Amino acid sequence: MTTAxxxxxxxxxHVNPPGHPExxxxxxxxxxxxxxxxxxxxxxREAPLCADEMILLGHPxxxxxxxxxxxxxxxxxxxxxxxxxxxxxxxxxxxxVGANVAAVDAVLAGEVSNAFVACRPPGHHxxxxxxxxxxxxxxxxxxxxxxxxNHGLSRVAxxxxxxxxxxxxxxxxxxxxxVRFVSSHQMPLYPxxxxxxxxxxxxxxxxxxxxxxxxxxDMRLVWGNRVTPWIxxxxxxxxxxxxxxxxxxxxxxxxxxxTTEDFRWLxxxxxDLAARTCGxxxxxxxxxxxxxxxxxxxxxxHVQVLMEQGS
Numbered sequence: 001m002t003t004a005x006x007x008x009x010x011x012x013x014h015v016n017p018p019g020h021p022e023x024x025x026x027x028x029x030x031x032x033x034x035x036x037x038x039x040x041x042x043x044x045r046e047a048p049l050c051a052d053e054m055i056l057l058g059h060p061x062x063x064x065x066x067x068x069x070x071x072x073x074x075x076x077x078x079x080x081x082x083x084x085x086x087x088x089x090x091x092x093x094x095x096x097v098g099a100n101v102a103a104v105d106a107v108l109a110g111e112v113s114n115a116f117v118a119c120r121p122p123g124h125h126x127x128x129x130x131x132x133x134x135x136x137x138x139x140x141x142x143x144x145x146x147x148x149x150n151h152g153l154s155r156v157a158x159x160x161x162x163x164x165x166x167x168x169x170x171x172x173x174x175x176x177x178x179v180r181f182v183s184s185h186q187m188p189l190y191p192x193x194x195x196x197x198x199x200x201x202x203x204x205x206x207x208x209x210x211x212x213x214x215x216x217x218d219m220r221l222v223w224g225n226r227v228t229p230w231i232x233x234x235x236x237x238x239x240x241x242x243x244x245x246x247x248x249x250x251x252x253x254x255x256x257x258x259t260t261e262d263f264r265w266l267x268x269x270x271x272d273l274a275a276r277t278c279g280x281x282x283x284x285x286x287x288x289x290x291x292x293x294x295x296x297x298x299x300x301x302h303v304q305v306l307m308e309q310g311s
Contacts, residue, residue: 003303004045004111006102006116006119007047008099010092014093014120021290022120022121022288026295029296030286030299048099050101055142058138059142060128063131067085068090071089085136092121100146108151117283123135123139123285124138124242138168138172139285140160143283144179145173153178155178159240160242162287164191166181166242169181170198177202181206183208186214208226212256214257228273239274241284244289245295245302248291248298260294267284267301280310
C-alpha cells in the first residue's frame, strides 16, 4: 500500500496579515518540497470539506456559529491577538478538519497504510469553545473522536511533538477515556499549559515539558524511554500525530534545538510503534513550524519515513 497526502488549494486562501508567522508560504514550501520526484509514489488526495457534524463531535454549536459569523466577506478580522480570519479561512478550516477525517477513514479502510495532512490553519490550540494560537478547530482531536464515534475504536493514541503544548487537543479530549494524549513541548512557552500534573479526567494524558535549549539527544530519551512504552502498553488501534516542526533549532518562535534528522528519527519511532501495535495505521497532520526552509526539510523527511513504512 501507499502513503496518502491530503492537500487543497483552498488552504492557501487562509491569509494572515503581513509578518504573521502562520503564513501561506508555509504550505507552499511544503507543497513544493513534496513535488520532488522521490515523492511521486504518494497517493495525492484532495482535502474534502467537512460536514458540521464532524466539528460538533468536539466543539459546541455555539463555537461553530461564532467562527462562522466571524468569517469576514473582505479584509481581515482579528479573533484574538494571534488568531484571525480572512474570507477564505472558514473554508480552509473545514478542509483541514475534513482531510483529517478522510485520512482516518482511508487508513482504517485499508486503502492506504498511513497519511499526512498538509492543510492549514493548524488545530492543536483550538479549545472546545475558543479559537486561539492560529487555530480555529481542533483538527486532530476531532479525527480521534470520529474514529471512536463512527468506527467504534476504543483505544486511540494522539501524539503531539509540536514545540507548543497542544492545549486545545487536551481540552477537547480531557474527559475521553478512549484516547491517550501525549504532548512534548518547551516550557515555559505559549500557551503556558502542559504541566506534568495535567493528567486528564482518566489519567490518560501525559505532558512532557522540555526546557529551553533541549536538543535531539534528550528528546530521543524522552520519546524512546517514556512515551513509547506508555503508548505501547495502551495497544492503540490507531495513532494520530500532531506534527509541528517548530522545535527545529532554526525556528524563530521557540528555543529547542532539534534538527531535521531528529524529526526523521522521531517519525521512524512513531511508525515502528504503529507497526507493532496497530498494523501501521497512522495519520499525521501539520501543526506548527515557522522557519520556511526548516519546515520544508523537516516535513519532507517526515513524509519520506511515512512512505518507507507504507511501502
